[in-house]
Structure formats: structure tokens, C-alpha cells
Amino acid sequence: MKIPSSIWTLLIGIVLTLVSLWYGQNHGLLPTQASDEAVLVDGLFNAMMTVSTGIFLIVEGVLIYSAFKYRRRAGDDADGQPVHGNVPLEILWTAIPAIIVIGISVYSFDVYNEMGGFDPHAIHDAPRTPQAMKMPGAAIAATLTDTPPSDQPNLNQQKSDEAMQDLATAAVRNADQIPQKQDAPGVGSVAPTIGASRENQGTPPELVINVTGLQYAFIFTYPDTGITSGELHVPIGREVKLNMSANDVIHAFWVPEFRLKQDVIPGRQTEVRFTPKTEGTYAVVCAELCGPYHGAMRTQVVVEKPEAFEKWVQEQQVASAETLNQAVAVNPAELSPAQYLAPYTQEMGIQPEMLHQLHKVKS
Secondary structure, X not given: OOOOHHHXXXXXXXXXXXXXXXXXXXXXXXXXXXXXXXXXXXXXXXXXXXXXXXXXXXXXXXXXXXXXXXXXXXXXXXOOOOOOOOHHHHHHHHHXXXXXXXXXXXXXXXHHHHOOOOOOOHHHHOOOOHHHHHOOOOOOOOOOOOOOOOOXXXXXXXXXXXXXXXXXXXXXXXXXXXXXOOOEHHHOEOOOEEOOOHHHOOOOOOEEEEEEEEOOEEEEEEOOOOEEEOOEEEEOOOOEEEEEXXXXXXXXXXXHHHOEEEEXXXXXXXXXXXXXXXXXXXXXXXOOOOOOOHHHOEEEEEEEXXXXXXXXXXXXXXXXXXXXXXXXXXXHHHOXXXXXXXXXXXXXXXXXXXXXXXXXXXX
């Protein structure tokens, strides 16, 4: 019995749909979901992967079928039948991609808005000064220059002053050497911000951490406790806000497991808010070319249980107090060169005999 082509088409469509849905949810291409925001981003990625898999199978399947079905037979030297076009088919293959693109655009906008990455009122509320309206180009990157003058409050300066009230942050930032630029959303010159998620709108974050980027390291300071650390520690289930700025060039704070990446810009105060959800240690990577040693600008973020986080905070505070006591108790002017350099030479593997020999040669 010959099966009608419509039945074949239906069966093939069902198989392709099932395969696309399965692979879209089980591709295994993404790392661990370590934050609540990662779930939203993965949902969008999986949807795009499902659609892409279906399109790939359809296109490649038609190509392989056509190459086999309409291959040149031995002894057949005749020309193929002339084809003058198929208007319904052309409308179909134009309309379907358009619908897919619009659907993905709406979905991605909703995900970005859900994560707190878009303020729909910012552009409309921003004043457009005569100077800004005369500037060539409609979009200006968030750089240190080309910001039009404004009589509005300088939010970057206000945020910088607030961050510098923390002594630990003031010790590592050079805000006094870099002017804080005025945001101008009307022309696209702004400090990038990923704010509170939809359910956390209007509520302050549970933990605030200041992040300073410099060649070639991230420095994390905790204003509530005075802790300074080269690695980021955050507790599970508590919303974290990172206030970020750079001392020299543009850097980018990226944790793949959080599905978050934010520029760290000199003269701008950028922000990102997230809620860790999976315990573990993950890489923090600078994703912006910042100099010859850019590839080495890496550290780690430790997501831990609240009890472990509190224990780490206490340990850091005790260690800071001990270091301060040692610094106060020891007067470097009273130490010999060998005594002053002893802690550093031990870490470098240099023996006291070697230093003594160098002093003898010098004298």
C-alpha cells in the first residue's frame, strides 16, 4: 500500500519536532546554573537551540533528499525542467523566519527585563540638550569622552562618593584621579546597569560589594565589614549587588556560570545584581581586552552556604586585625635590611646566606 505524501510529511514533521525539542533541552553546552538569572538565560538559549535544530534538520534533510532524488542518472544528458518561481513558497520562507526572529526578540527582551537589565523610562526621562541634539550619530558608546553637558545631578559622581566612604574601597580606587562622567541616556552614553529582578524591584540588596578593576586583577571590598579580598565570596540565596569601576582601562566582569557579564569602566559606576543559588567555586574572567596580560586577569567566586560565608567573614576580619596589629607593633626603621626583607625572601625561596653573600660582594 502506498502511503500518501501528506502522511509522510506529517510523520517527518512530528519526528523533527520531537528531536528538536529533546536536543534543545539536553544539548549539554552550558555550564552549571549558579544563579537565579542563569535559569532565565538558559530558557532563552534552549528555545533558540530548539528552533535552530529544527531549521538545521529541515534544510539539511531537504538538501540531502534533493541531491539523492534528483541526481543525474547514467546516460541522461537532457536539461532539467525550467522553473520560473513559486510565489506561495517564497512568501512562506520569508514569513516563517520573520515570525521566528520577532518571537525570539520579544522573548529575549522579556528575559533581559526580568533580570533587571532594562529601564524603559530611562531614555524618555533623559533630557536632550541642544548640544546633544547637534552631536553627529545617534548612539554614543559609554566612554570617558563625548558626554554632552547637562545640569542634571551626576549620578556617577554620587555613586563614586558613596563607594569612597568605605575606607577599604578608598584604599584601592583612584577616583580622585579619574573624573566621573555624566550619564546621558538620550544619546546612549550611560553606565551599564543590570538592576534588581522583577520580584526584587524596590527592595535593597542583601549584600553590597564594591569591585575595582585594574591591570590585571579584580579587587573586592565589603563596605559593611571592611574586608578586602582578591576573590569574591557570596552566600547562597541572598541577592548581591556589585558596584564596579576601573582604575585604568575598560575591563569586563564575567562569570559564565552566572550568565552575567558587565563592563567595568573608568569614570563610570556600573552595577550588576544577582542571586547565587548553587554552591561551588567558579571562574571570574575579564572579558574585555585590557592589555598584554589580559589573559591572566582571572580570579574566582566562591558561592557558599550562609554559615560558611559568615565564618569566612569572621576569619577575614580576624586576619585583618592581626595584620594591623603586626604593622603597628613593628617599626620598619628599627629593622635591618635582612630582617625587613625576611618575609618576602622566604616566599621567594631566597636563603639568608644568599643575601649575606650579596652584601659582602656589594661592600
